[in-house]
Amino acid sequence: MSLKTLKDYDILGWRGEFYFKVDGPKLIKARWPDKGTIKLQKNQEFTSRADMSLWSQFKTIRVGKPAIQKIKVILRERDHLKKDETVAELELEIKLPSKTEYVILQDEKENTKAKLRIQATRTRY
Ligand SMILES: [Ca+2]
Numbered sequence: 001m002s003l004k005t006l007k008d009y010d011i012l013g014w015r016g017e018f019y020f021k022v023d024g025p026k027l028i029k030a031r032w033p034d035k036g037t038i039k040l041q042k043n044q045e046f047t048s049r050a051d052m053s054l055w056s057q058f059k060t061i062r063v064g065k066p067a068i069q070k071i072k073v074i075l076r077e078r079d080h081l082k083k084d085e086t087v088a089e090l091e092l093e094i095k096l097p098s099k100t101e102y103v104i105l106q107d108e109k110e111n112t113k114a115k116l117r118i119q120a121t122r123t124r125y
Contacts (some may be wrong), residue, residue: 001047001048001052001054001114001116002045002046002047002048002114002115003038003040003045003046003112003113003114003115004040004043004045004046004112004113004114005042005043005044005111005112005113006042006043006110006111006112007040007042007109007111007112008041008042008087009064009077009079010079010086015040015041015044015119016039016040016041016077016112017037017038017039017077017078017079018037018038018039018040018075018076018077018087018107018112019031019032019033019037019038019075019078020032020073020074020075020076020114021073021074021076021104022055022071022072022073022074022105023071023072023073023074024055024057024071025069025070026104030054030055031052032052032055034052037078038084051078054073054116055071055073056081057069058123060077060097061082061096061097066095067095067096068093068095068096068125069093069094069096069120070091070092070093070094070096071091071092071094072089072091073089073090073092073105073116074086074088074089075087075088075089075105075107075112075114081094084086084097088105088106088107088112088114089105089108090103090105092118094118095120095122096120097120097121097122098118098120098121099121100117100118100119100120100121101117101118102115102116102117102118102119103115103116103118104116
């Protein structure tokens, strides 16, 4: 995952404070990072380490049977003075298994953009 913003989200040049929410199946919700925010000033970019995941899930599927996992990814910006703002959200329908792909999550004005890597390959162990 990488996240870049072209906008100052707070007055007086304070940094934007971003975090992700993921709505998974059966009301399971995740937040990333678990605590804290990704602080970005205008034109800054954050790239996560490869071992950081917004969402992880194991799902057993029958060979030859198509399976889809729906999740919703939401990018929010925190504000101390008002309710956290939803910057962008995206509903994903991930085919299992599938090749690794990238999707873009961005706001309507394209000021803030997250590039998400979706890995839904088979797991053997
Ligand atoms: Ca803020």
